[in-house]
Amino acid sequence: MQIESTKKINSISDLPKITSLVLPKEFELLPKTSEVFELEFAFYEYKFLTKDEIIRKGAFFKSVDEIPTYHYIICSNNSSLIWEGRSEITKSYFKEGNFSTGYATHGLFPYRGKFHPQLIKGILNILGVQPGDVVLDPMCGSGTLNVEASIIGIDSIGIEKSPFCVLMSKVKYEALKTDSATLSLIIGDMDKNYKALINSKKLLAEFSYHNGFQPEKAITLLAFLDAMGYARRCSKSIDVLFPSVLKRYVGQINSFIQARDKLNLKISNASFEIGDARNLTLADNSIDAIITSPPYSFAIDYAENDRPQLEYLGYNISDLKDEMIGLKGRTRKEKLANYFDDMNKVLAEMHRVLKISKYAVVIIGSNDIQTGGIRLETKVEDMALKHGFVLDQKIVKPIKGIQNKMKDEYILFLRKV
Ligand SMILES: C[S@@+](CC[C@H](N)C(=O)[O-])C[C@H]1O[C@@H](n2cnc3c(N)ncnc32)[C@H](O)[C@@H]1O
Known part of the structure; x- marks a missing residue:
């Protein structure tokens, strides 16, 4: 394994790519990995993890020895439901963040001020956290750490003052473990559940996670709350927004669970x-x-x-x-x-x-x-x-x-x- 740093530079045509100075050529970075901090993290992963570990849990690599990484596979599996009814500008905005923010269940509610999920995976890797360890976020917001830890087999705890954040975190985590039958049920019951949520808050208990977690109800509730906030910020009504938000949620979850099953990932515990x-x-x-x-x-x-x-x-x-x-x-x-x-x-x-x-x-x-x-x-x-x-x-x-x-x-x- 030869890194190009020792080559003599005589002309512009000899100038090496900066990545070839820090990484051997069998380690291919994800597309658009160009910021200094991203290269730092990629280098630390290369230093701290074995090739096999980079394939299974690396956050900044596309492939090693031409074997695609799990991160690349998880981020590349996009169900068409995600893009239904979305403008070209929105599509390109989300595709831009495909490998850093827009994968798994991170996109389910656009929580302001949330972690950069890919970075969190990188931090877990360089800390050397292992299965059996427990990681904590005492101000977990939308549960980004918990989602990332669960995907790579680490148990976690999320604590938050805002009850809405706890609901959101729990939904994002539980959605990682759901199945396609539940997703079909969500779409099948969409109209019935919407009427229940818009007309009567008394039904809320049934939808919230306090009475035992029912993924189909809780995912629908989060999409409803997302559409409600969105309707206040734009000129569209919640009736119009709710079906498209819910379908996007189902599309995102479906994309993840397909990759999860293909890679045989076991989602670890989060509370x-x-x-x-x-x-x-x-x-x-x-x-x-x-x-x-x-x-x-x-x-x-x-x-x-x-x-x-x-x-x-x-x-x-x-x-x-x-x-x-x-x-x-x-x-x-x-x-x-x-x-x-x-x-x-x-x-x-x-x-x-x-x-x-x-x-x-x-x-x-x-x-x-x-x-x-x-x-x-x-x-x-x-x-x-x-x-x-x-x-x-x-x-x-x-x-x-x-x-x-x-x-x-x-x-x-x-x-x-
Ligand atoms: C920067 S955000 C965290 C975002 C989170 N890392 C994520 O990825 O979604 C800070 C969080 O601290 C929470 N917070 C504020 N005061 C708190 C307290 N006393 N105890 C726990 N959480 C608190 C806020 O509700 C907010 O969600």
């Missing part, structure tokens, strides 16, 4: 809980890895964003806001003081529940225009060190789309010592 990251109900030294992304101070009001869904489900937004990190306080100064006070408690809890010498990975960016120049990642880093973590690595990842507000986020690898 979810409505809880508080500042006060975890988990034993000391019980967790093998934490990967989490806290609110970036008050950059996003998560309760307000999900107001229609939370209200439909019967939750009181102002009670929720009192418990949510980043949302308390009137002035900027007060909000920031509350935020750092809360984050200090979260870091103390993360340190307590993590096993010694294991990693807590925190992904955080700074909305420094809103914070008046205060950098969240440096404050979090300082607090983490005081709680007994050491910072082993810090990777910078650019944030696309909101460059005027926030340019980068930081991936902090904190080890408990």
Whole structure:
């Protein structure tokens, strides 16, 4: 295995591709893997995993020795239902993110501020997490870590303050385990279920996961809540949007379960809980890895964003806001003081529940225009060190789309010592 770095460069025609300097040629990267952080992750996977492991769980490779990776197969299997009724612009937007964000069940609800799923798989790989280990996200949002961990055979726990997020995470996870008969039932009962959901909230209990999880009901409920939020943002009515959202959900789930069965993947366990990251109900030294992304101070009001869904489900937004990190306080100064006070408690809890010498990975960016120049990642880093973590690595990842507000986020690898 020869990497081209030793070749002499005499002319432009000898210039090597940057990837050929870091990877042998039998390792083919996924299409459009070009950002520096992606190449860093690909290189770490190449260093830490065997060829067979890269094929089974690598996140940045298309093939090794011309054998396609599972990630490539999962991302490439797209059912036609996903594209039904979608404009060319929407199609190309989603196809762009095919290998990084738009696969498995990640696309079921467009949760703002969610993890980049491919990156999470890469982090799990370089942390060396193994089957039998338990990973935790104490602010799990839409359950991205849990979905990724389950696909590669790792057990996980997701904790979240927002009950709507817990529902969403649970649906995204349970949908990984569903079957084609359930998907047919969802389409067959679409009209009947829509009438029930639009007319009577009393039926909600039947659709929610609290009374034992019924995948067909819970997936339909999430699609209904998605269409409801979408209808408020655009000029179309929920009657029109609901069938297309539900069919897209079924298409996405179907694409994944086909790949799952072809690859004989066993989806591992994930449990979810409505809880508080500042006060975890988990034993000391019980967790093998934490990967989490806290609110970036008050950059996003998560309760307000999900107001229609939370209200439909019967939750009181102002009670929720009192418990949510980043949302308390009137002035900027007060909000920031509350935020750092809360984050200090979260870091103390993360340190307590993590096993010694294991990693807590925190992904955080700074909305420094809103914070008046205060950098969240440096404050979090300082607090983490005081709680007994050491910072082993810090990777910078650019944030696309909101460059005027926030340019980068930081991936902090904190080890408990
Ligand atoms: C950046 S988002 C996490 C997104 C998540 N990584 C994903 O992939 O969907 C931060 C989350 O922290 C949650 N949160 C806020 N305060 C919390 C608290 N006290 N305990 C647990 N979760 C909280 C918010 O509801 C929000 O979903």
